[in-house]
Amino acid sequence: MCDANVSATATMAEFGCNEHHQNEVISYMRFARSKRILRLKTVDSCFEELKDSRLVEETFTVDEVRDMLDGLHAVVRGEMEMELINTAHTNVLLLRQIHYQAEKFFLRLQTDISELENRELLEQVAEFEKTDFKATDKAMSVLDDKTKAERALKDLRNVQGDQQLSAHANEISCLQNTVATLKDDYERSLTVSAASQNNLQENLVSAKHELLRVQEQLALAEKELDKKFQQTAAYRNMKEILTKKNEQIKDIRKQLQRYEPNE
Incomplete structure (x- = not known):
């Protein structure tokens, strides 16, 4: 556990962030993760609803199966499109905050869009998120049991x-x-x-x-x-x-x- 924490901290340090900015990044990652989990639960409920409402017979014709899949596809596609749009708009608001603060000090920030697809950096973020939330979830589980x-x-x-x-x-x-x-x-x-x-x-x-x-x-x-x-x-x-x-x-x-x- 300790070795994993040290590795995660080192991963964030490679981004060139100081401690304060690192905590800000962690806060945003947790926000994004909570939104992602909520949307995945919505997708799960789409499948469960299909099972409960349509899968009531032992056999189905090809047309019936196609009709069910088409309906499920439309619902899931709509959910994912809504989440992607919301994520993009949320990122715009985040960038707005950052640029607004920079303007107070007469700074002109620039973004390198190509870095958003940097596979190495994306893997470092994924590894950090995996390590960070694994420890957090273990602690929160014990705290929940204690509270109960x-x-x-x-x-x-x-x-x-x-x-x-x-x-x-x-x-x-x-x-x-x-x-x-x-x-x-x-x-x-x-x-x-x-x-x-x-x-x-x-x-x-x-x-x-x-x-x-x-x-x-x-x-x-x-x-x-x-x-x-x-x-x-x-x-x-x-x-x-x-x-x-x-x-x-x-x-x-x-x-x-x-x-x-x-x-």
């Missing part, structure tokens, strides 16, 4: 704890509203007598003390709930999965460090 495990653990805890914590949460909400009301009343009563102000202040302090008491009870209830939950088999299984995924992520980060140290 964490979400499942959170959902399991919520199901078991929501009912017990709901009553405490409602009580705290009511007390908070009471405190807010008393505070507003206290602020509006600054112009009344000192005796009235002291009375309101005492009520406010009392309400705050009651709020702290209920919050303390809620904290104790949450600790007790968490303690009971951690004793369940579901929690132990989820925690074991998360521990394994974290170890995998640490290993992958070590492998990717030489290729993408900033990330």
